[in-house]
Amino acid sequence: MTGPPGERPGGPVYVVAGYGPEDEVDLREYLRVVAARWRYIAGFIVVCTLLAVGVALLLPRVYRATAVLAPVHDENTGDLGGVMGQLGGLASLAGLQSATSDPTQERIAILTSRAFTTDLVRENDLMPVLFADRWDPARGAWKESGDDAPTPWDAYRKLDDLRQVSLDNKTGLVTLSIDWTDPEVAARWVRLHVDGVNRRVQADAVREAERSVAYLMGQVEKTSNVELRETLFDLVEAQTKKAMLARVRDDYAFRVIDPPVAPDRPDRPRRRVIVALALVGSTLVAVFAALVLEYLGRPPRPAPRPPAGPEAPAP
Numbered sequence: 001m002t003g004p005p006g007e008r009p010g011g012p013v014y015v016v017a018g019y020g021p022e023d024e025v026d027l028r029e030y031l032r033v034v035a036a037r038w039r040y041i042a043g044f045i046v047v048c049t050l051l052a053v054g055v056a057l058l059l060p061r062v063y064r065a066t067a068v069l070a071p072v073h074d075e076n077t078g079d080l081g082g083v084m085g086q087l088g089g090l091a092s093l094a095g096l097q098s099a100t101s102d103p104t105q106e107r108i109a110i111l112t113s114r115a116f117t118t119d120l121v122r123e124n125d126l127m128p129v130l131f132a133d134r135w136d137p138a139r140g141a142w143k144e145s146g147d148d149a150p151t152p153w154d155a156y157r158k159l160d161d162l163r164q165v166s167l168d169n170k171t172g173l174v175t176l177s178i179d180w181t182d183p184e185v186a187a188r189w190v191r192l193h194v195d196g197v198n199r200r201v202q203a204d205a206v207r208e209a210e211r212s213v214a215y216l217m218g219q220v221e222k223t224s225n226v227e228l229r230e231t232l233f234d235l236v237e238a239q240t241k242k243a244m245l246a247r248v249r250d251d252y253a254f255r256v257i258d259p260p261v262a263p264d265r266p267d268r269p270r271r272r273v274i275v276a277l278a279l280v281g282s283t284l285v286a287v288f289a290a291l292v293l294e295y296l297g298r299p300p301r302p303a304p305r306p307p308a309g310p311e312a313p314a315p
Helices: 027-036 039-059 075-087 089-093 104-111 115-122 154-164 183-222 224-247 271-297
Strands: 063-071 164-169 174-179 252-256
Touching: 027 039, 027 271, 039 224, 039 271, 063 183, 089 115, 104 164, 115 154, 115 183, 174 183, 174 224, 174 252, 183 224, 183 252
Parallel strands: none
Antiparallel strands: 063 174, 063 252, 164 174
């Protein structure tokens, strides 16, 4: 809503009610408020920064141990393609599969699975280490009893939070990392994961090959067809070779490219970043609070008077 035009050299000027030059942003006024309350602002910044320094110093150091792994592909499965094509459905009954898919995702799934993790924790007695604050080493028992004691599910969830597994789609390499407060323990746990998944996949391959050989030998005894018997013997030979190679090869699932070592520096907390963020954040909050308090402490501004218009002509 605008008032009537006032007379000013250069033409009429329209004045908007409720708005004037005094409502414009004045940077000098802001600086004056900050300068007037600098003690409070500086005190708030110092207190917040000291608190951040204390928190950064009290936070436990967490180290990250990492291993770079290369998936190992079974070279023997490539020889089975032609033979399996001749057998058709019989190969599926024997548990034979062609190597058309990459087993990397399956091995990563085993590495992060609940069954593998709980077996790893149980075989290496990791429960007292994972829950050291709830373990009584003098008695060799948990401080809590019954349902309050940690369970294998608790161990799986905690170790899964500490573990990171990533696959580089370009190179095909797998990175396995574990965070822990002790660098030596973190590196040892990475090695336990790699050795454990290699043993698990190796045992599964041997068991599958032996089961296939047993089934194929049974089919050999049932058939008198010479050509089919030769094909079955070729499969038996391939599965026997697969089982033999699986037994002698330790790195069956993953080959270690970069072995895990105890890190010499913690991964977190990043104390400098914490202190820097506290300094910047407290400065912004303090300045904003000073401006708000200054605004709230000012008396209300009187409503602007409308400009006087031209006198109405006498009747």
